[in-house]
Amino acid sequence: MxxxxxxxxxxxxxxxxGLETARALAGKGAKVFIVGRRGKVVAQAVAALRGAGGQxxxxxxxxxxxEGRTRALVGARTWLGGLDILINNAGGVRAGRLEDTPEADIRQMVxxxxxxxxxLARAALPDLRAAGDGMIVNVASGIALVGVPFYTTYAAVKAGISHFGEALRRELKGEGVHVLTIYPAATDTPMMTSSHAGPDLGFVREPASAVAQAIVEGIETAAFQVIRGGETRLAMIAQNRxxxxxLDARFLGLKPKLAEAVKDHSAL
Structure with a gap:
């Protein structure tokens, strides 16, 4: 595409x-409409994108x-004049032992x-069909492919969006709408600020700009999926199967240190 x-x-x-993906797409001449919960931060992001010459x-x-989904779609339709690509990137996480995780946080992650x-995909489908060459991009997580202790609910919902995308891709095959699923590894974003898990625990963070570039390449090539984390992640996925x-034994040895490192990891 x-x-x-x-x-x-x-x-x-x-x-x-999300912002780095908007920056990369705008740099290639796309028109981007971004959505976030904090108006001031959204305005700053829009100003930065425009300042770099983006639409x-x-x-x-x-x-x-x-109400929020309607506001997002109506705003996008009005400013863009239609919709070719929906990127479902908004997300949130709360790590820790399942029995210590508040029910409200579990529900929020779902x-x-x-x-x-x-x-949002359901609501946007008429617009994407009308485009004739539409796409839905769902940002999952590497944890959807290899479950990690203390991320039980997060793993469940990210695996859910992964299989949703796979099923929807097949449902829409031949109908002018493609579905791409992204599996980022640990990424240097504000969502990771409260996590203290480092390379010794397998959390090697890459720049958000690198993930964004991979997303753009996935869109351009109409890929089915983009898995980040290199050969190490691919080997772990293969071993998990x-x-x-x-892997259970490997995580058993890491559990005490991992539990301490992620006990305060929350971004909801």
Whole structure:
């Protein structure tokens, strides 16, 4: 897909992977409409994108609510004049032992990471069909492919959006709308600020700009999926399928240190 001139809505687009993806797409001539919960931060992001010569607009909206999803879509339709690509990037995490995780945080992770992208995709499908060459991009996580201790709910919802994308891609095959799923590894974003897990625990953070570039390449090539983390991540995924007990043993040795490192990891 040629991204120049494409009309793109990006949720969670005011910071992190979302903002860097907006920057990369705008740099290639796309028109981007970003959505975030904090109006001031959205305005700053839009100003930065425009300052770099990009065509950008945005709005503050909480896409976990019906009103927020409507605000996002109406704003995008009005400014863009239609919609070619929906990027479901908004997300949130709360790490820690399952029994210590408040029910409200569990529900919030389900809402923002799984339910909202599904409902937003459903609402945007008429626009994407009308475009004739539409695309939905769902940002999952490497944790969707290899479950990590203390990220049980996060792993569940990210695996859910992964399989949602796979099923929807097949459902829409031949109908002018493609679905791409992104699996970032640990990324240097505001969402990771409260995590103290480092390379010794397998959390090697790459720049958000690198993930964004991979997303753009995935869009351009109409890929099915983009998996970050290099050969190390691919080897772990393969081992998780062929010898999951070996990974269980590996994580057993890491559990005490990992539990301490991620106990305060929260971005909801």
């Amino acid at each position: 040629e991204v120049q001139g494409k009309r793109i809505l990006i949720t969670g687009g005011s910071s992190g992977i 950008a607009e945005g709005t503050d909206a909480d896409v976990t609510t019906p 809402e923002v990471n799984l339910l909202s992208p599904i409902l 062929s010898d999951p007990a070996a």
